[in-house]
Amino acid sequence: xxxxxxxxxxxxxxxxxxxxxxxxxxxxxxxxxxxxxxxxxxxxxxxxxxxxxxxxxxxxxxxxxxxxxxxxxxxxxxxxxxxxxxxxxxxxxxxxxxxxxxxxxxxxxxxxxxxxxxxxxxxxxxxxxxxxxxxxxxxxxxxxxxxxxxxxxxxxxxxxxxxxxxxxxxxxxxxxxxxxxxxxxxxxxxxxxxxxxxxxxxxxxxxxxxxxxxxxxxxxxxxxxxxxxxxxxxxxxxxxxxxxxxxxxxxxxxxxxxxxxxxxxxxxx
Amino acid sequence: xxxxxxxxxxxxxxxxxxxxxxxxxxxxxxxxxxxxxxxxxxxxxxxxxxxxxxxxxxxxxxxxxxxxxxxxxxxxxxxxxxxxxxxxxxxxxxxxxxxxxxxxxxxxxxxxxxxxxxxxxxxxxxxxxxxxxxxxxxxxxxxxxxxxxxxxxxxxxxxxxxxxxxxxxxxxxxxxxxxxxxxxxxxxxxxxxxxxxxxxxxxxxxxxxxxxxxxxxxxxxxxxxxxxxxxxxxxxxxxxxxx
Ligand SMILES: Nc1ncnc2c1ncn2[C@@H]1O[C@H](COP(=O)(O)OP(=O)(O)OP(=O)(O)O)[C@@H](O)[C@H]1O
Ligand SMILES: [Mg+2]
Numbered sequence: 215x216x217x218x219x220x221x222x223x224x225x226x227x228x229x230x231x232x233x234x235x236x237x238x239x240x241x242x243x244x245x246x247x248x249x250x251x252x253x254x255x256x257x258x259x260x261x262x263x264x265x266x267x268x269x270x271x272x273x274x275x276x277x278x279x280x281x282x283x284x285x286x287x288x289x290x291x292x293x294x295x296x297x298x299x300x301x302x303x304x305x306x307x308x309x310x311x312x313x314x315x316x317x318x319x320x321x322x323x324x325x326x327x328x329x330x331x332x333x334x335x336x337x338x339x340x341x342x343x344x345x346x347x348x349x350x351x352x353x354x355x356x357x358x359x360x361x362x363x364x365x366x367x368x369x370x371x372x373x374x375x376x377x378x379x380x381x382x383x384x385x386x387x388x389x390x391x392x393x394x395x396x397x398x399x400x401x402x403x404x405x406x407x408x409x410x411x412x413x414x415x416x417x418x419x420x421x422x423x424x425x426x427x428x429x430x431x432x433x434x435x436x437x438x439x440x441x442x443x444x445x446x447x448x449x450x451x452x453x454x455x456x457x458x459x460x461x462x463x464x465x466x467x468x469x470x471x472x473x474x475x476x477x478x479x480x481x482x483x
Numbered sequence: 484x485x486x487x488x489x490x491x492x493x494x495x496x497x498x499x500x501x502x503x504x505x506x507x508x509x510x511x512x513x514x515x516x517x518x519x520x521x522x523x524x525x526x527x528x529x530x531x532x533x534x535x536x537x538x539x540x541x542x543x544x545x546x547x548x549x550x551x552x553x554x555x556x557x558x559x560x561x562x563x564x565x566x567x568x569x570x571x572x573x574x575x576x577x578x579x580x581x582x583x584x585x586x587x588x589x590x591x592x593x594x595x596x597x598x599x600x601x602x603x604x605x606x607x608x609x610x611x612x613x614x615x616x617x618x619x620x621x622x623x624x625x626x627x628x629x630x631x632x633x634x635x636x637x638x639x640x641x642x643x644x645x646x647x648x649x650x651x652x653x654x655x656x657x658x659x660x661x662x663x664x665x666x667x668x669x670x671x672x673x674x675x676x677x678x679x680x681x682x683x684x685x686x687x688x689x690x691x692x693x694x695x696x697x698x699x700x701x702x703x704x705x706x707x708x709x710x711x712x713x714x715x716x717x718x719x720x721x722x723x724x725x726x
Contacts, residue, residue, distance in 0.1 A: 226621070230580075233580045426575075428533070432538060440596075
């Protein structure tokens with residue numbers, strides 16, 4: 215199996231994981247969406263040099279992962295796949311921002327390195343939470359939840375198709391790569407070959423997408439996403455949302471690490 | 484099962500790139516009849532089926548189910564009446580588990596989730612794939628995928644089944660199971676295929692297509708004896724008749 219193909223198969227595993235019966239998958243998709251949005255808002259709202267104050271937020275993705283029994287190795291592979299983007303986004307910081315900042319009593323560091331660390335941490339937090347939610351809900355149920363929350367149909371249907379077509383494009387690409395290798399193509403293709411491959415890939419993916427679209431129409435798909443488990447809001451969902459949002463608000467309002475430190479030193483003294 | 488006559492009247496179609504795929508095809512299928520459509524590659528079989536399911540609009544001519552004309556306006560009725568099993572099951576399967584995939588059609592018709600799940604379970608039982616219910620469809624074998632795709636269509640309760648090359652890629656045992664299954668169905672069945680032995684087993688009537696037209700229509704036993712016709716249409720007599 216080519217690298218691309220196995221990476222995609224691996225991503226697809228999210229849907230397979232979501233089919234299991236776990237504490238996370240039993241929650242209403244809407245509860246997970248709302249809570250995760252609140253989580254994202256809280257994490258993003260911090261000033262760019264924040265590192266330590268973000269640490270309490272680790273609790274949420276960790277809780278999702280364990281509730282959803284999401285395999286850590288799978289998660290780590292997905293994070294590693296996306297990590298270069300975060301590094302790319304943040305790498306200019308240490309170069310541009312060299313002003314020293316005091317990180318602990320008597321220890322200073324260039325501000326750029328701290329904001330770089332902050333970007334990486336936020337990236338890890340948000341991507342882990344998002345992956346865990348997908349793996350604990352499934353893309354279809356997630357889109358159904360989004361629609362039930364009032365997201366316009368065009369958007370949710372689009373998202374579902376995007377998810378589906380990503381595998382189509384990847385699958386076609388993998389098949390073409392295999393075919394090229396089978397005919398002795400080696401190394402990276404020349405520009406001309408590359409252009410022709412890319413053109414073919416798009417055409418094939420397009421035709422396949424059209425067939426898929428037809429197959430969905432033939433089975434009565436009209437743009438509305440109907441969940442295969444009826445959305446049912448229970449008291450567990452309320453507890454989940456209220457509990458976590460309260461925690462986010464508290465963590466945002468109070469500098470928890472400091473409070474914890476004071477408590478400890480207070481006790482010690 | 485509430486069944487109607489299915490009728491194609493002078494269907495013509497050219498793809499946007501100018502390829503003529505159908506050139507005045509007409510025929511009439513009685514309720515409960517099992518009809519094969521055979522013909523060489525590019526004869527227009529798949530295009531014809533798509534048009535009968537209202538998934539492609541004819542340039543000229545019309546498809547009628549009972550006294551309803553297949554148009555965008557009658558789409559809901561057509562979706563409920565006609566079940567389409569696609570040539571490539573991979574195009575059809577996409578939900579995370581088999582049981583959810585089979586329930587997809589009924590859910591789209593507004594059937595409540597629990598009821599859709601039970602319709603799905605029944606349909607899986609009919610095709611003998613109940614044991615696959617919890618599996619992700621994309622990890623199944625070709626034959627299993629075909630069975631699940633068929634279940635997804637059966638679950639919608641259509642009275643007409645359109646099947647595009649249902650035996651392609653099946654091993655002999657899976658092919659035999661499909662034959663048994665289709666023989667037992669009471670649906671109106673229209674099957675595009677290259678498998679003439681399959682036609683002998685499942686269909687009482689065969690239409691031969693060439694260049695977008697129906698060039699022969701009759702009992703398989705008679706039509707498949709016409710060697711010049713078969714040769715012209717890139718076909719060969721059924722294997723069981725050969726040596
Ligand atoms: N999307 C398309 N765009 C352009 N031409 C097409 C398209 N699909 C099919 N055709 C052309 O239309 C004609 C009929 O194709 P069709 O797929 O209906 O044939 P078929 O009888 O199903 O063939 P096969 O046995 O190979 O499946 C062929 O000439 C084919 O090349
Ligand atoms: Mg075809």
